[in-house]
Amino acid sequence: MRTGLQKVRVRILETNGSGAQDLDAALAILSEGELERFRNYHFARDRKDYALAHALLRRTLSDFAPETERGAWQFETRASGKPGVIARPDLDFSLTHTRGLVACAVADTGLVGIDAETDERPLDMEPLFREVCSPGERQELATLTGLARTSRFFDFWTLKEAYLKARGVGITGDLSLTGFTIADDGNIRLEAARGQPGPDATFCIYRCSGPARVALATLGITGLHDIEVTKAAKWNA
Template sequence: MFKTIADAQWRVPHADIDLTGNDVHVWRASLSAPARTVQRFQEALSVDEVVRAARYAFAHDRDHFIVARGMLRTILGRYLQLRPGHLRFRYNPYGKPALTAGAGYEQLSFNLSHSHGMVLYAITPTRAVGIDLEQVRDEPVCEQIAGRFFTPQEHAGLCAVPSPMRQAAFFTCWTRKEAYIKARGDGLSHPLNAFEVSVGPGAPARLVRTHNNPAEAEQWSMLEIEPGQGFVGTLVVEGHDWNITHLQWTGDH
């Protein structure tokens, strides 16, 4: 099963935004922020998040991590009507974050991905969700990477794409595969060649088959996200019959 969108309509949310059972909200934001905003976000982080931020060798990367986590806390806090610093996270064995159970607030499923100064967040109240974002850039060995990590069908499909479009096709395929394993929550312990996604310009985002459990492919929806010029993205959601809303972070939240 799959959905497509020709042009994502990113809009500024209303103050009283709601998230109901079949909703999936995808937020888009820039990670560039003035020093005072970085400081404000850092003050809302947990000790372990501050420690993780300090591990970055370059201030640019450290600030992007702080902003990405600070915005995540702010967005989730908006839905839950909680201050960003009051949220607590847990992580599964593969590093996927979730809100801590039993902390006095309802659960939300969420996922995030950032690339070269842009970040996407996917949030839903009832379903497993994964999202991935990549900047399309020159990758001279994309065919070799695909030959090593993709299925033979995906590799052949990529090689059949005309050369001027091959970089975009490679990164689009990569986001489809990453979003799926992020939705499953098992990270790269799930081999990238254990399932197949659609490949090629104009091919609707689709989970074609899963090799270990053929029925699983029908349990997920895959949607191409258009984050902006020079970027590609994919959203994977458990089940079907859900409604997506594209939201733009403005900093006034």
Template sequence: MGAGEPTFLWLLPERAVNGFATALGGTRLLTDDERAGLERRSGEGARRRYLGARLLSRYALSACTGRPLDRWRFTRGPHGRPEPQSSADGVRFNLSHCDGLIACVVTRGRACGVDVGPTAAPDGLAAHLARRLGPAERARLEGTAPGARPALAGELWVLKEAYLKALGTGLTRGPGSFAFVRRPDGRIAVEDPLGAGDDARWWFDVVHPGPRHVLAVATEHGRPGLLRRTDLSDLSLTA
């Protein structure tokens, strides 16, 4: 995979995690550190999402490369982003999950990021997010009909997170330091004063995989129509 080649998006509903894990042998694929991380999670939902995300990453990476599921080991970048260890083929991936849904994006030789959240940000969260947007984004949000603001806030936030994850910084960088705009042709573009040429460098997809969720994918040197989505269960049942 390289520029002009597909970006692969894999989606796993949380309600399907138990069956998915059983099919892959439960926790057998996890490292000792990952098993310890699973035990540290408090609450059944948190443990289910943690396990599902670790298994989904291996499944998606193996589907894209043909490497056996049990051969994947991971390292972490300076800001904690996981990367395949000793990946000679240059494969990259990113994970996100929220209540009800787990997502994994895979590319080769290109940075990528994914973030998933609720379709409409709750009122309190929408106000909190607005304070962390850029000036033009806040103006756009304030100019939107009140009933549509939670959905716009949710979309802007997953775009912010996906981009920061693709950059590898996560929220160590302020989300108000750059802004998203829609070009006249409908394309979503980032205006980033710290990244010359980012408008041409990045492609963004916004996906509504079901009635409860919105997600964004940021792909370095992406192209329109190259996102390949695989649903591992019927997402129409997640409402």
């Protein structure tokens, strides 16, 4: 059931401003399986991010279908390997969390994939350039230095992850066969890909406070005007 004109809703939450009360509210709507996975995280900050991410997804799903309580959503793994909502094949979703930031995307038309990453992730990037980046991407990276180079690399990384999530395939094979050209955060073109999508593929990047970004890929969506984005610094915002 559609509740608005948007075909995709993106919710981004920076979790450092969420406290114990917010965590309790999130835990109250998680399933037993989610609670078990929550308890398996070693660090408290990772547990909090996991809980808030999955609660954010449940809240966003109920934005599309208010008749369904947030805690009532049930999930399955579809034949493609992509997670799905039981009994709601019309809804597609994607979920991501990195330390201090969680995000989800829900669509009632087409397919979505979302990924978040921070420039502060400790990685030895140089060996990854040839493994991860297309020739065009490597050419752009060669013109950059320092933080600008790091940031652009993670732009490419998150776009690839979001695109493959939207398609319902994992990070397998040669990632350098998928490449992007970024004119700006709202003008991104797929330059090479396995299983090239049609012209109705849309890609964009949303910048968050600090060195973090969220990359979104949609398939079957005509453009950015079909996407509603909400950013918040607190769970109840």
